[in-house]
Amino acid sequence: MKRRDFIKATAGALAFGVAGPRIELLASETAPTQQKLRWYKGNIHCHSQWSDGLDLPEVVVDAYKKNGYDFFSLTDHNILHKEELRFTGFAMNYTPSNLKIFDGETSFWKRIAPSYAWPNLIEADVKRAQDLFGENSVTLKDTEDGVYVRMLTDKELSEKFEEKDKFLLIRGYEMTAQNVHVNLLNVDETFFIEDPSIRNLVSATYDKALEVYADNSEPYIYTLNHPMWQYYNIQPSYVFARPGIRFMEVTNNNTSWKYLPEAWTPEQLWDIVNAHRAKNEQPALYATGTDDSHGVFRKDYLPFHSWTRVRSAALDIKSIFAAMEKGASYISTGLEFADIRFDGKTLEVKLDPQVEGEYKIEFIGTKKDFDETNKILEIDGSDGRPARSVECWSKEIGKTLATVDGLEGSYTLKPDDLYVRAKGYRVNAGCCNHGESYDISPLSADAAWTQPYRQGDFL
Numbered sequence: 001m002k003r004r005d006f007i008k009a010t011a012g013a014l015a016f017g018v019a020g021p022r023i024e025l026l027a028s029e030t031a032p033t034q035q036k037l038r039w040y041k042g043n044i045h046c047h048s049q050w051s052d053g054l055d056l057p058e059v060v061v062d063a064y065k066k067n068g069y070d071f072f073s074l075t076d077h078n079i080l081h082k083e084e085l086r087f088t089g090f091a092m093n094y095t096p097s098n099l100k101i102f103d104g105e106t107s108f109w110k111r112i113a114p115s116y117a118w119p120n121l122i123e124a125d126v127k128r129a130q131d132l133f134g135e136n137s138v139t140l141k142d143t144e145d146g147v148y149v150r151m152l153t154d155k156e157l158s159e160k161f162e163e164k165d166k167f168l169l170i171r172g173y174e175m176t177a178q179n180v181h182v183n184l185l186n187v188d189e190t191f192f193i194e195d196p197s198i199r200n201l202v203s204a205t206y207d208k209a210l211e212v213y214a215d216n217s218e219p220y221i222y223t224l225n226h227p228m229w230q231y232y233n234i235q236p237s238y239v240f241a242r243p244g245i246r247f248m249e250v251t252n253n254n255t256s257w258k259y260l261p262e263a264w265t266p267e268q269l270w271d272i273v274n275a276h277r278a279k280n281e282q283p284a285l286y287a288t289g290t291d292d293s294h295g296v297f298r299k300d301y302l303p304f305h306s307w308t309r310v311r312s313a314a315l316d317i318k319s320i321f322a323a324m325e326k327g328a329s330y331i332s333t334g335l336e337f338a339d340i341r342f343d344g345k346t347l348e349v350k351l352d353p354q355v356e357g358e359y360k361i362e363f364i365g366t367k368k369d370f371d372e373t374n375k376i377l378e379i380d381g382s383d384g385r386p387a388r389s390v391e392c393w394s395k396e397i398g399k400t401l402a403t404v405d406g407l408e409g410s411y412t413l414k415p416d417d418l419y420v421r422a423k424g425y426r427v428n429a430g431c432c433n434h435g436e437s438y439d440i441s442p443l444s445a446d447a448a449w450t451q452p453y454r455q456g457d458f459l
Ligand SMILES: [Zn+2]
Pocket: 174, 181, 225, 226
């Protein structure tokens, strides 16, 4: 059965009523734009040849635009895609012996390497861009050191790809220290800090962003990336220390380690932080789903695998960020929600499956009297693993409160619930088979996660 036919066959079960008291309530809050609220699809973490991605930036942006993304952020390591002439970057130095021939030039230039080794640019990468946009689309310069390739800047990418109400680019970068990576979106200046203590680094990056971007006229977003990488790097208490951290990647690429059953997966880490935050009346931590792709033509780099949908009245940075900050978003590894409602008490969801199969929805939450103690599991650094003190929190946190078979379901918060979130998935979808362990749930293929909601929240 084709997807469209399948949707038709199940359409009766999928459509929410378009009228009703909740709709009216929402309409009175946001009257002129309510009809236009849409779930925009985005990837806010991705790499190009500006750092260690395989593709030229225009190839990456084009691929996401063509694959149905509405907003996109190219977040290269420790660099913004600016006009300033440069030859150095993340683990790279391509400074030519004769600088004079670059007089009057702008942007970042990389020299073509004879063969691939991280993070080289090779001829095949240039050819992919030329095949897409024409022979002359890439600016090359023949020098005595070899052929140099000019990268397109954010401004040029914006002129080439952005379309009002159709495709939005959000400039940003990934602040990449040895142990902590954070994304900073909608900023025009970078910072870099390093600290041997991961705990300190989490707080320091958050504080530094507040300091550096304090006077920005536009809002920015800070996301804590791939907490499992390299190996249990980000512990729950590190996130407790900065209740202002609002976003963390829950789905991202794989890591090469297995989860410790007594500790946590990124999804459980998300619950541990939210249980603590709700108990202490601090803001919720919302999940982001990203590819963190380093090559859109390489399947092992998992492009188009994981994304964030944001329900917004308009496709502009302020509207998208405001929606993200109030939890009007969900994350996916293939499955979509047809709708998500939360009226302050009841979370109501419908799935919009892309493939035929058996679906389940789990409502997950934590009770107010959860066990708040934790034990430390010391990983001694043998077996090639880095030494870590891994926090193991109670399994009462992030428990399944109810399970529903099928494409729709609801859960009403009980007086002893701190919050509830929903996760929909295709049963037996298997995993994405790209290694032994994952920074995403074992139910990763065809799954979707709502944000956590508390009494009084409104979506
Ligand atoms: Zn990273």
